[in-house]
Amino acid sequence: MKIELAKNYGFCFGVKRAIKIAENSAGSKDSTSATIGELIHNSLEIDRLKDNFRVKTLKNINELTDEKRAIIRTHGITKGDLERLKTTGIEVIDATCPFVTKPQNIAEKMSNEGYEIVIFGDINHPEVRGVMSYSTKPVHVVLSQEELAGAKLPQKVAVISQTTKKIEEFMTIVTHLMQRVKEVRVFNTICNATLENQEAVRELASKADVMVIVGGKNSSNTKQLYLISKNLCKDSYLIESQEELNSSWFKNKKHCGVSAGASTPEWVIQNVIKELENIDKIYNS
Amino acid sequence: MKIELAKNYGFCFGVKRAIKIAENSAGSKDSTSATIGELIHNSLEIDRLKDNFRVKTLKNINELTDEKRAIIRTHGITKGDLERLKTTGIEVIDATCPFVTKPQNIAEKMSNEGYEIVIFGDINHPEVRGVMSYSTKPVHVVLSQEELAGAKLPQKVAVISQTTKKIEEFMTIVTHLMQRVKEVRVFNTICNATLENQEAVRELASKADVMVIVGGKNSSNTKQLYLISKNLCKDSYLIESQEELNSSWFKNKKHCGVSAGASTPEWVIQNVIKELENIDKIYNS
Structure with a gap:
């Protein structure tokens, strides 16, 4: 079985940058950093940062106690939380992806200019909650045009997408x-x-006969990769790590494509590939 | 054969308004009005205005001689021509459709704010030539996305459509x-x-077995109606007046749909219907 990685996959600029920021924030034994919400949507990488760099993950700003530094997650936080954080006197380190800061700024500027905001995205996703909070006018968050059908809209709207x-x-x-x-x-x-990873998975899934997408189950971009893959290759699987691989998926398969979300660490992907090679040796030779 | 008119067809607000303006401009024997270009895209109506109201049609402003009043056509004219007209001292009567004035204003405002302009339309159509002339930045006029493929575009564009x-x-x-x-x-x-006439022709053409679209062959909106009709009913015909009807088109037909462009006078449409009834009596009874 041929095992082929997508041309573009895995860690994006914003995730690499955030991890570097978190690693650099590691203090001494008495001086800890904490991220407000998961820094990135990958629990394996969150565990690594905690174990190796003493970076805690808090659910929200109310859980802050004696930490020295608060790290803003890649997805950003709400404008209100950011303002509250700054009044506490804690050192605030912003690891918001610059591609997320952009829609935050657009939501603020456009609403100030009198536009209502439409966001194509998931209202429960932290990125969207952050972007919404910057608007001073009503915001419509929708996942499909059908959800807009009943909405009362003004004559001028600005529309942005979850990244x-x-x-x-x-x-x-x-x-x-x-x-x-x-x-x-x-x-x-x-x-x-996102666009490059999606394009690459489209290309690979249209020629492979089985696809493995590696990433956090709460990661939006990973889920999109899986949906694109599934549409082109019915035997597509979404896993978080190599332990979830099931050898029966690869029986009589000739070409296995692999891709990974923007928050999936390279070491996790390499472990999946090693396990795929093992399965192939045992079942297909 | 059932003869059925589309739910919406013919003269629009802007055309009715322009004809009223032209009729009202009719002066005495020594005092004439002239439109710069055809007031509307319908030669039969242009002839009627000339015969009954002494409204001349000039090709361009250079043809103006001793006319007392210059009427701006429904499609508008270029900003430069309008300014030149105003310096001549002639009385300028603006019959530009308000729905055309709007894209002119948008082109001017957006280009002044730093946006390049994309117009979806026909570069040879007088409306588009007028709208283009209001932009102070480069304008891309295209009829399809393919025509944009090679265009060098800046980061901010404003896009408008021919009406x-x-x-x-x-x-x-x-x-x-x-x-x-x-x-x-x-x-x-x-x-x-335009939208309502298109929607109505879509509905009618999907149930009729022959369609007659009445309007000027140089009328953009009439051409669109014909194309929509042809797509849904292969026996669709575009005519300017009842003389062009060919009885063989209606042989064994059960349901004839009729629509007309926004610049087609009601009397022309009624003549077509009368002739259709004659043809039906002779050939289908």
């Missing part, structure tokens, strides 16, 4: 809006790493 | 742009009359 969404679905939101309101200001805030 | 185009094609231009530039400001300038 990790599929461009095709963003397009349907935009074409729906342009039929309903006089002016639509479209900001394509889907990040390049 | 009489098909919304579906406008959408493909927008979705192409949003993949290429950071901000797309979408102004849906397709007029409601």
